Amino acid sequence: MKRSFPSLASRPLGRPFPILRASSVLPPCSRFVSVPRRYGGSLSQKPDSNFVSFPGAVKSVFTNTLKFEMPSEYPAMPTYRVIDQHGVAIDPTFEPDLSDDEVIKLYRDMLTVSIMDIIMFDAQRQGRISFYMVSSGEEAACVGSASALTPGDVVFCQYREQGVFQQRGFSMKEFMGQLFANKNDAGMGRNMPVHYGSTRLNIHSISSPLGTQLPHAAGAAYALKIQRMQNPTADPRIAVVYFGEGAASEGDFHAALNIAATRSCPVVFVCRNNGYSISTPALEQYRGDGIASRGLGYGIDTVRVDGNDLWAVRGAMTKAREMALQDGGKPVLLECLSYRVGHHSTSDDSFAYRAKVEVEDWKRRDNPISRLRKWMEAKGTWDDGKEKEARDSIRRQILKAFNEAEREKKPPIRALFEDVYEELTPDLHAQMKQLKSHLDKYPDEYDHTAHSPPPVSETTIMDPNGEIFIILVVICIVAGLVRTKLQLENAQERDSAEQKTTHFGFETVAESEKADRVAGVFTSVADSYDRMNDLMSFGYHRIWKDQFVSSLNPGFTADPNTPPQRILDVAGGTGDIAFRMLKQAHIVNRNPNTHVIMSDINPAMLGVGRQRAEALLPASQQAALSFLVADATSFSKPDGSPTVESSSIDLYTVAFGIRNFTDIPAALREAYRVLRPGGVFACLEFSKVASTDTNPAAALFDAIYKRWSFSAIPMIGQVVAGDRDSYQYLVESIERFPSQEEFRDMIVDAGFVVGGRGYENLTGGIAAIHKGMKPLDA
Template sequence: MLLRRPLLTARIPRSVVPVLTSPARRWGSTVSQRPGSDRVVFPGAINSEFTSDMAFITGRDLPAIPTFRVINSDGEMVDKTRAPPNVSDEEVITWYKNMLQVSIMDTIMFDAHRQGRISFYMVSQGEEGISIGSAAALIPDDVAFSQYREAGVYQQRGFTLKDFMSQLFANCNDNGKGRNMPVHYGQKYPRIITVSSPLATQIPQASGAAYALKIKDLQNPNQAPRVVACYLGEGAASEGDFHAGLNIAATRSCPVIFVVRNNGYAISTPTIEQYRGDGIASRGVGYGMDTIRVDGNDVFAMYEAMSEARRRALSDGCQPVLIEAMSYRVSHHSTSDDSFAYRARVEVEDWKRRDNPIIRLRKWLENKGLWNEDLEKETRDSMRQAVLKEFKEAERLKKPPIREAFTDVYEEITEEAQEQMKELKRIIETYPDEYDLRPYQDGLKGLE
């Protein structure tokens, strides 16, 4: 059987193959085995030494991957000898306000669901630092694929309260034209791909998008290099799409950063029932990615890790990076979940007291004299009023025309869809008492 040379080798010039991958550096230029060699040079093994000792490697014998942090729960620098975070005070205050606004919106919208005013909601309580800190390190041209607990990413990237409320109420101002469940946000620029309900589908999509950006950016020297940020929870890492997506990214050297929120629970399944290895970070190492584990309750640590991850993703011909952000899901999984059915209430309350990204950053600001109780009360009151104002406005607006349910699939509405539109119109006209068209713009207009 002939051994073929690996497809990607250092001998191929970049001008010929612009998608060179960094793993090529780890292989030798030949696959032949020299007599007396002390290392494996088969294509499937990377720089592996021969040994006569039979030893199985187990995770129990290896030290756990450390968790990077910059400030502790008291808002103080962990390493007093290092320079403070290289971020302006104004920018940090903006981060804090963005975290506050997401938190306040979460409280109001969770209650709105309990009142029957929206059909569904998911809160980000305890995880605001992950999304705000990581998104702050991106540029507007970077592309983000979120899951459904990344309201902070949208907030940091310019999503307005009107945008949030329009989507949650699926009104005529909704970017998605009322077609998605609540919290399935999306926007054209800065680019954030619309949330998809099926778990983990965004992971291989993000790898593919990163590969496309890599090729386009190489072809256009005037385009600043871009990365893709892919957000997911540790529960999504149990899906097959996770492994497919990471393998695509690794073998194609895609400039994608996987930000994994490890908040302890995948819906009702604790991490102890999800995996036996060293979290999700160990999987990044297994796929040959630069990997780091970060204290997700430390917004500075998230920002610094994401900034460095972005630099690495675009260096040396591009490569994927994985960040495991450690946190705790303080809230229920969604408004459809009662987490106290599978975890003790005292556990949640203990985490609320023990650590919180908002409280930690507030302590840092107070230690520097940049924040106080009066500012806190004034800011919270004004934000609450702003959320309620947009809430009331969005709630009273009509929903998009029914016709929009058939558009934007193809450039032109297909004959089959046109027949479906006519049939829908016939049914509504035949049973008018069963269908209330008052909430919709234009009524039956366009259904012909």
């Protein structure tokens, strides 16, 4: 059968390219200027024509004047705005297209995102999730645009669109399930945090590679167009894709706009231009008129809007969706101008490339949440009481979901192999069998009964390039020169029925006696304390302390308006931790509003710390340091009044000191009292060499380590400090200290919440870092 084809003359070669421009005076419908559609068949140059008819540039008028078009000769595209930063409508005739309840719902969506961002950013800093990205300053761009879509529209996000998910109905349980990668995560824990997705809400899962969602959206829009052609009665749908101005520098951006324009795809491109591509400011990214000018270059209808104005964003998206469905479909570009108030992510410190005063100025001058709130208050639909109730209820809702998600089980290990093929392949079955064999062989290494994924293995103890191997060699040499018999058989006495007792090394003594004897030990070793630490640990105590402070990152905050941070360093001794804290806060994080209280029960130790501070610290850091002689089990004066107020401390640290406390549970309870809700308890302490029961190499290392401790260290103490007994006590106190798991349980019993297994081993478990957070709702 012979096929017939339409003539070339009947085929459209293009479509009109109306330009959507904006002003603060004209109503939205008057900003669209249409150019007549052109059709072409066999293009030819007519005789004596005064314009070009080449296929590449039709209707370009000839001129005998040589002139280059200069971008500077054209005004910047205007920015559409409905209400100003004071919440006042620019156009007095403006009437919202939503009811008061609907507006309040959108406002609460913005508040939810803002509060969740602060909580989750802090949670990452506490080690409870691995990564997070805030959307501070961009809530209106996301919530406002999403509010103009239909449930059937297909959405592609980048990674700062929590507001889109929230507005479309993503539950807090779904947010937290993804962030904690538990069994409620639709992605089954395969993605890093903030990579949400929802089939139910027609939102594709977020992809990490920058810009890849743009051609995906263009392709999806083309598919929607074809579906509509095949079934004209189907509900009209569009694709919407979000991206930052940094992603517009990727090749995928240009490919997506070109295919969408040439194929007339019903897609709306939403650019969140927040001024920074991670650390690169916009002025170093491009020289053109923002991202909007690029839309015009591809023949795409374009508008620029004030991204801090929910009404402007919603109005522009409403009109853009309508336009995208015209004439069978066409692309539209929205550029939402905003300012990224927060850091790019938890991996970023934006104050390294922009001034803190710049951020504070933007927060004070304009904010999408406060702008809508001012408009609502002027309208009489919102007030301070409703604001407090909303924030309190949202915070409770988020914290409830947070706590439930953190306790929830991980996805089943089987999920590692699923969701690629409808039926598992023979190779996958073989891999599953191999994994099961491995788990059966090492049942104590993996918590597979709780559906947890296998943890990352620690540095092997026999790695000749590892730190542990080096220490083994050194210890073996030194231990061979000292006594070889372990002195671990001193019997412990039972607690006296008449008086409460505790341990002092391997001795059992009255609690009142231990405090005096510990004080005597540290008075004796104060002057030689740092030198002895270097000899006892081969200098590793410095590495451990650096890692301890680095993991806490004092002075770093996601919110520039956060009140000054107060740190209580207990058993502060000669100031090793306190000085590191001040350096990290004041110099690395450039936050002079961090104050450290250095506390110790022993005046002699604290005196050494004071002398070192005067000799080593600059005046600005000395001013941020204070000293407190106090018992960590009770920060109180003789009259009973507290020396440290309740809920007044942001970070409580204790390094290599808590094992010397007379009553460790009481000290933990006191730490809980002085910390504010959300405050962190952090402890660096000697611990137990990991996995000695199932790892022969670790057992050998543990035996050599103990021989070194009990044989060499007291002898070194005698030679260097002239005090064998004090250092004998120190190694005995280390041996008596609870294991990592036991101490973690003590922290939990005191009321703290711990993340993961609750501790981090250092150098095979010789030392460990423990952290716990006072619940936010405490």
